[in-house]
Structures are given as structure tokens and as C-alpha cells.
Amino acid sequence: MIRVRALEKSYQDLKVLKGVEFEVAKGSIFALLGSNGAGKTTVVRILSTLLRADAGSADVNGFDVAAQPARVRESISLTGQFAAVDEILTGRENLVLVARLRHLADPGKIADDLLDRFSLTEAGGRKVATYSGGMRRRLDIAMSLIGEPPVIFLDEPTTGLDPEARIEVWQAVRELAGRGTTVLLTTQYLDEAEQLADRIAILHEGRIIVNGTLTELKQLLPPAKVEYVEKQPTLEDVFLTLVGKDKR
Ligand SMILES: Nc1ncnc2c1ncn2[C@@H]1O[C@H](COP(=O)(O)OP(=O)(O)O)[C@@H](O)[C@H]1O
Ligand SMILES: [Mg+2]
Numbered sequence: 275m276i277r278v279r280a281l282e283k284s285y286q287d288l289k290v291l292k293g294v295e296f297e298v299a300k301g302s303i304f305a306l307l308g309s310n311g312a313g314k315t316t317v318v319r320i321l322s323t324l325l326r327a328d329a330g331s332a333d334v335n336g337f338d339v340a341a342q343p344a345r346v347r348e349s350i351s352l353t354g355q356f357a358a359v360d361e362i363l364t365g366r367e368n369l370v371l372v373a374r375l376r377h378l379a380d381p382g383k384i385a386d387d388l389l390d391r392f393s394l395t396e397a398g399g400r401k402v403a404t405y406s407g408g409m410r411r412r413l414d415i416a417m418s419l420i421g422e423p424p425v426i427f428l429d430e431p432t433t434g435l436d437p438e439a440r441i442e443v444w445q446a447v448r449e450l451a452g453r454g455t456t457v458l459l460t461t462q463y464l465d466e467a468e469q470l471a472d473r474i475a476i477l478h479e480g481r482i483i484v485n486g487t488l489t490e491l492k493q494l495l496p497p498a499k500v501e502y503v504e505k506q507p508t509l510e511d512v513f514l515t516l517v518g519k520d521k522r
Contacts, residue, residue, distance in 0.1 A: 275334070276456065277298075277332065278297070280293050280329065281330035295482060299456075300454070300456050305461055306318075307462070307474055307477065308476065313477055314462075323346050335424055353428050365389065369381075369385035370385045372420045373420050415446050424454075424455065425457075426457050429460050430460055430461060432461070447470055459471070
């Protein structure tokens, strides 16, 4: 569904991408993992036609991002790090608005179905200003699905969310892929890639340095060695000792 070949991009003197290559299979979740500034957003912006590469090529849904940008845009949706929902409207109104803008039949039904899919039915009638971070991000993902694009880009979908909200967003992402949508997500969190992705690619110093399933990545390291480690007492140990319930 996505094919990236020898992609290069510089900002003035700063070479960010130095020959990035990867492929994403239809209906899978692919995690582009990298630290802050690695170039993840740059890759996503090129794939979503917002930015032109200096060299190399990329296809999305069979269309070349440089030669057929309109066809690519019809095939994708992009959810950035900062939720693009309207605070003053309710969750349902946000969804209906986008469905209307896309000239789809029965915007109300589309909105209700998406609210249901993302466990937002109860919150649907409330202004988004009252939503938690996780609810907002779920609504954002729901909005990006209107029109059923086959490919969705999620750029750091859980950055800035609390642990509970992250788990909610993870469930939403799994739900997407379960229905056949191809998901490319970027993350700087190892656990997020581990939890969600069918394949993980690590972007480092302008190149993909490894690309594989979690099992394949784990096999790159030698088997774990057992080492003796002196254990420091935990706060729990201290507490139990002080209150006289030490059972050691
Ligand atoms: N428009 C720009 N002009 C100059 N430098 C940029 C621009 N956009 C990003 N960069 C730089 O390129 C590098 C990669 O950025 P980015 O793709 O946003 O990384 P990531 O999303 O992995 O954090 C960073 O060093 C960033 O500061
Ligand atoms: Mg980024």
C-alpha cells in the first residue's frame, strides 16, 4: 500500500533523510520509530503530499506522491500531533460537519456510527472543550476516517496523553487495522511500537537502520544473560519494615 524508495530531504544544510526505504502491506500497522528530530514528520509530510522530496520516490495506494498528488490525497487521511477538532462544537457536530464538507450522503448516520466505533456515543452531544485528551484524539481519528480512506497516517498519536488515554487510542488504532485500513504511525515510544505494530522500522540518522516484526527485531540481540544485581529496597519494603510487617 505504501512503497518508499531512496527518499532524500534536506532543509537548507541539514540532511534529514538520506535514502529512506520501506514498504507497508495493505491492512497492516507499520510503526516508524525514531527519536525527536529523526525525520518522522518529514516522511509523513512527503507521503501525504504536503512536502516534496529532493530525491527518491514514494507510492501510496499505487499512486506516485509527486506525479499524482490529487489521487494520493483521495487515498489518505492525516492526523497530526495536535488534534484538529473544533472545541466549540460537540463531538457529533464535528463529525457531521466533516461529512457535509465531503458531500457524503446521510452525515448524521456516519457521525453516529463513528461515535459508536470509538466509544464516544455518550460524549457525542457534549462540546469538545469538555473532552479529555484521549477522547479528543479518538474524535480526531474518527474524523479522519470519514470517507473511508484506505490509508491513514498517524503522526505521534499519543504524544502528550496520559497512560489511560494512550491505551484508549491504541484500541482505536487496532480497531482501524482490524477493518482493513492500512496504518502508518510514527512514534518515539518503544512500547507503542511494541503494542501496536505488525512491523517496526527504526529511523536513525537519515536511514532506516532496521525493519522487521517485533520477533525479528528481538532476534537481533543475543539471548539474555542472567546477572546478579544487588537489589535496593523499594518504598514498599521500607514501609513494611517500618510498620513492622516485614516478612523477609
Ligand atoms: N521546515 C523546516 N525547516 C528547517 N528544519 C526543519 C524543518 N522541519 C523540520 N526540520 C528539522 O528537521 C529535522 C527532522 O524533523 P522532523 O521530521 O519534524 O522530525 P521528527 O518528526 O522525527 O521529530 C529536525 O532536526 C527538525 O528541526
Ligand atoms: Mg514529528
